[in-house]
Amino acid sequence: MSQDNLKEARLRAIEKVDGAKTAFWICLGLTGLCEGGFLIALLWNIDWAEPLHRLLAICTGLIYGTLGLGVLALGAYNRWWALRIVQAVQLGPDELE
Numbered sequence: 001m002s003q004d005n006l007k008e009a010r011l012r013a014i015e016k017v018d019g020a021k022t023a024f025w026i027c028l029g030l031t032g033l034c035e036g037g038f039l040i041a042l043l044w045n046i047d048w049a050e051p052l053h054r055l056l057a058i059c060t061g062l063i064y065g066t067l068g069l070g071v072l073a074l075g076a077y078n079r080w081w082a083l084r085i086v087q088a089v090q091l092g093p094d095e096l097e
Helices: 003-045 051-091
Strands: none
Touching: 003 051
8 A cells, every 4th residue: 555545544534533533422412401401301300308318319329420430441442443543553563473
Protein backbone atom coordinates (compact mmCIF):
# COMPACT_ATOMS: atom_id res chain seq x y z
CA MET A 1 0.00 0.00 0.00
CA SER A 2 1.47 3.34 -0.99
CA GLN A 3 1.79 6.24 1.43
CA ASP A 4 -0.94 8.24 -0.34
CA ASN A 5 -3.42 5.36 -0.08
CA LEU A 6 -2.48 4.87 3.55
CA LYS A 7 -3.05 8.55 4.33
CA GLU A 8 -6.43 8.47 2.57
CA ALA A 9 -7.46 5.35 4.50
CA ARG A 10 -6.44 6.99 7.78
CA LEU A 11 -8.40 10.16 6.95
CA ARG A 12 -11.51 8.14 6.08
CA ALA A 13 -11.17 6.18 9.32
CA ILE A 14 -10.84 9.40 11.34
CA GLU A 15 -13.94 10.84 9.63
CA LYS A 16 -15.92 7.69 10.48
CA VAL A 17 -14.75 7.82 14.09
CA ASP A 18 -15.76 11.47 14.38
CA GLY A 19 -19.21 10.72 12.96
CA ALA A 20 -19.66 7.79 15.32
CA LYS A 21 -18.56 9.94 18.26
CA THR A 22 -21.18 12.57 17.42
CA ALA A 23 -23.90 9.93 17.12
CA PHE A 24 -22.80 8.43 20.44
CA TRP A 25 -23.08 11.75 22.28
CA ILE A 26 -26.51 12.43 20.79
CA CYS A 27 -27.77 8.98 21.86
CA LEU A 28 -26.21 9.35 25.30
CA GLY A 29 -27.86 12.73 25.78
CA LEU A 30 -31.28 11.45 24.74
CA THR A 31 -30.89 8.41 26.98
CA GLY A 32 -29.91 10.65 29.89
CA LEU A 33 -32.99 12.80 29.34
CA CYS A 34 -35.29 9.77 29.25
CA GLU A 35 -33.72 8.19 32.33
CA GLY A 36 -33.76 11.49 34.18
CA GLY A 37 -37.45 11.87 33.41
CA PHE A 38 -38.07 8.36 34.67
CA LEU A 39 -36.18 9.08 37.90
CA ILE A 40 -38.08 12.31 38.49
CA ALA A 41 -41.40 10.54 37.85
CA LEU A 42 -40.41 7.73 40.20
CA LEU A 43 -39.39 10.07 43.01
CA TRP A 44 -42.47 12.24 42.47
CA ASN A 45 -44.89 9.31 42.74
CA ILE A 46 -43.32 7.44 45.65
CA ASP A 47 -45.31 7.33 48.86
CA TRP A 48 -42.42 7.35 51.34
CA ALA A 49 -44.68 6.09 54.13
CA GLU A 50 -45.34 2.87 52.18
CA PRO A 51 -42.61 0.24 52.83
CA LEU A 52 -43.05 -1.40 49.42
CA HIS A 53 -42.47 1.93 47.68
CA ARG A 54 -39.29 2.49 49.67
CA LEU A 55 -38.11 -1.03 48.78
CA LEU A 56 -38.76 -0.43 45.09
CA ALA A 57 -36.86 2.86 45.25
CA ILE A 58 -33.87 1.15 46.90
CA CYS A 59 -33.91 -1.72 44.38
CA THR A 60 -34.14 0.73 41.49
CA GLY A 61 -31.11 2.60 42.83
CA LEU A 62 -29.12 -0.60 43.27
CA ILE A 63 -29.95 -1.88 39.80
CA TYR A 64 -29.17 1.40 38.06
CA GLY A 65 -26.00 1.83 40.11
CA THR A 66 -24.77 -1.61 39.09
CA LEU A 67 -25.64 -1.00 35.45
CA GLY A 68 -23.90 2.38 35.56
CA LEU A 69 -20.70 0.83 36.93
CA GLY A 70 -20.85 -1.88 34.26
CA VAL A 71 -21.20 0.71 31.52
CA LEU A 72 -18.21 2.63 32.91
CA ALA A 73 -16.12 -0.56 33.00
CA LEU A 74 -17.15 -1.40 29.43
CA GLY A 75 -16.22 2.12 28.33
CA ALA A 76 -12.78 1.80 29.94
CA TYR A 77 -12.21 -1.54 28.21
CA ASN A 78 -13.42 -0.13 24.88
CA ARG A 79 -11.03 2.82 25.20
CA TRP A 80 -8.15 0.47 26.00
CA TRP A 81 -8.54 -1.67 22.87
CA ALA A 82 -9.25 1.37 20.69
CA LEU A 83 -5.97 2.91 21.83
CA ARG A 84 -4.20 -0.39 21.10
CA ILE A 85 -5.57 -0.29 17.53
CA VAL A 86 -4.46 3.32 17.09
CA GLN A 87 -1.02 2.39 18.41
CA ALA A 88 -0.81 -0.50 15.97
CA VAL A 89 -1.78 1.73 13.04
CA GLN A 90 0.75 4.38 14.01
CA LEU A 91 3.62 1.96 14.55
CA GLY A 92 3.03 -0.34 11.62
CA PRO A 93 3.22 -4.14 11.52
CA ASP A 94 7.04 -4.35 11.78
CA GLU A 95 7.37 -2.35 15.02
CA LEU A 96 4.62 -3.92 17.16
CA GLU A 97 6.48 -6.62 19.04
